[in-house]
Amino acid sequence: MSIKQEEYSFYYKVKNESARKRLGFKAGFFWCTAKKQSLALSRGELAMDAAGFDEADFARPVRVHFPVENDIPPEGVFDTKFCENREPGGEDGKTLTLIPGAASAVKSDETERADGAGTPAGENGIQESHNPPANPQLTVVATLPFRHRVLAQYIGDGEYLYHVDTDQKKEILRLEMDTDNSYVQNLLLAAE
Structure with missing residues (x-):
C-alpha cells in the first residue's frame, strides 16, 4: 500500500510587533514533501527549532500554494529571507505574491x-516590455x-x-x- 507524497508549503507569520522587532523579520517559510500535513507541520517545527527560533514567536502556520520561483529555499529548511518581499494574497489568500513596490530579483x-x-x-509575436x-x-x-x-x-x-x-x-x-x-x-x- 503506497501513499502518495505531497508538497506542503507553510507561511509562518511572526505573532506580534514586539517579536517582530526582536527577530528582525515579519514571517518565515518552510516546505517539504510528506505523506500527511501533520507530518509536514512537525517537520516545520523541527526545522524552526534547528534554525534557532521559538515556535511561541509565530502564529499558527498557514498552508500556502507552492510558489513557482527560482529563489525558493531548499526543502526542509526554515527560511526567513524568502518572505521579506512576499505575503499571502491572490484571489484565494493562499498564494504568495510579491508585496507591491518590492522587486523580485529572480523570475521563474x-x-x-x-x-x-x-x-x-517581436519575433515570437509578444510585445516586449522594458519594465x-x-x-x-x-x-x-x-x-x-x-x-x-x-x-x-x-x-x-x-x-x-x-x-x-x-x-x-x-x-x-x-x-x-x-x-x-x-x-x-x-x-x-x-x-x-
Missing part, C-alpha cells in the same frame, strides 16, 4: 521562456479554455508553457480576436 523559468528571452523583439511588472499574475495554462491553450503554445515559440502572465493573456486574446490573421484562425479551426 517559465516566465523567462514565455517572454521570449534570447529572441529578437516588467514587479508582481506578475501567473495563470496555469491547463485551466484556460482550449482555444487559449492552443494559442498559449503558439506564442511559446516551440516551448511548452505551463504558466502565462497578464501580458501573454492579452496577447492570446488579441490573437483569438484577430480575424485578419488567417494562419492563427486556421490553426484554431484545425485544432477544434
